[in-house]
Amino acid sequence: MVKEVQNNDLAEALAADLAIIDFNAVWCGPCKMLGPVLEEVSEEKVDTGFYGVDVDENPDLAQQFKVTNIPTLVAVKNGEVVGKQVGFLPKPALVEWIESCK
């Protein structure tokens, strides 16, 4: 499951062994396409935390992670950014990218 982040609160994601944070917005077409793919991957990768950040609702987080395009996926390992991926990815490539961040 991809957990929706609220009030710029990322504490849970930053404490995880590995967290994938999906920066998105309701008005962004590619984000809408990536959403269900990420949801599917999250069901399979139970050892990884998945978080959704709506940039309209959480502008501070977008700034903090220097996100300037959406969708952007940020991989955080024990609180540290270990990877950044801009744009849509098909499922196999997404899984590969997550593995490369471990």
Add this chain to the structure above:
Amino acid sequence: MGRVDIAIIGNGPGGVSAALTAKARNQEILLFGSAKASEKVSKAHAVRNYPGLPDIAGEDFANAFANHLKVMGIELTQEQVTNIYAMGNYYAIQTPNNMYEATSVILATGMAQGKSIAGEEEYLGKGVSYCATCDAFFYKDKPVAVLGYNDEAKAEAEFLATTSSHVYYIPMVKGDVTFTAENVTVLKERPQEILGADGKTVGLQTEQSKLDVDGVFILRDAVSPATLVPGLKVENEHVVVNLQMETNLPGCFACGDIVGRPYQYIKAAGQGNVAALSAVEYNRLKKQA
């Protein structure tokens, strides 16, 4: 509209050939293209190596293509495909105003003109963007540059002007362009390099000047294959395919100039035929599963 069997992108010889074959095999198809693509064919010099058609003029070739599509009852969907998403079980095809679905896709878009700009790939996602409506939000009250390769780029620049502090519009095609918004400056300059510092874009160097901007929007007519289809394997600007015209994405096929040299009509047409037959087989197995 429901999901079609095959979406074919491009109406040059590869795309037309793929469409004819797919239609003959009773596939429900969507053929995306533009009048411009057939213009490109009609402007071509005489073609001398197409069997059965000695010394055919480009214009006659284009007319013959259009006529053949008509005879087969194939309509051209005149919308620019901006993105194709591999959703796993199907492909989502995005145009400026619509979203289509197809079980398989054949890419026959030809080679994109226009080279990438120095720094473009390095700063993609760090100030470089291909979509104004997606990313304007991040440049609120900040100066940006727009490299406009088509008429739609003007509308995107106007949209950016409503949120950004200033828009430098650099037309990459001939013709005059004017804006009513006061915070847009049209610069007839040639861009050279996207400048960055600390991992983000800080400016655009042109042959004539250096612009201090936080974002550079590159709005091309034809995007590179890897941008068009995220996740697609590309080598030296060409889509990687095997002899069945299969790409690395299951259900996505490619043919013609986009898969490599030689850039020849007869090669594109032949590959279009193979791509269509491969797509038909893919769809058949998919339906069985």
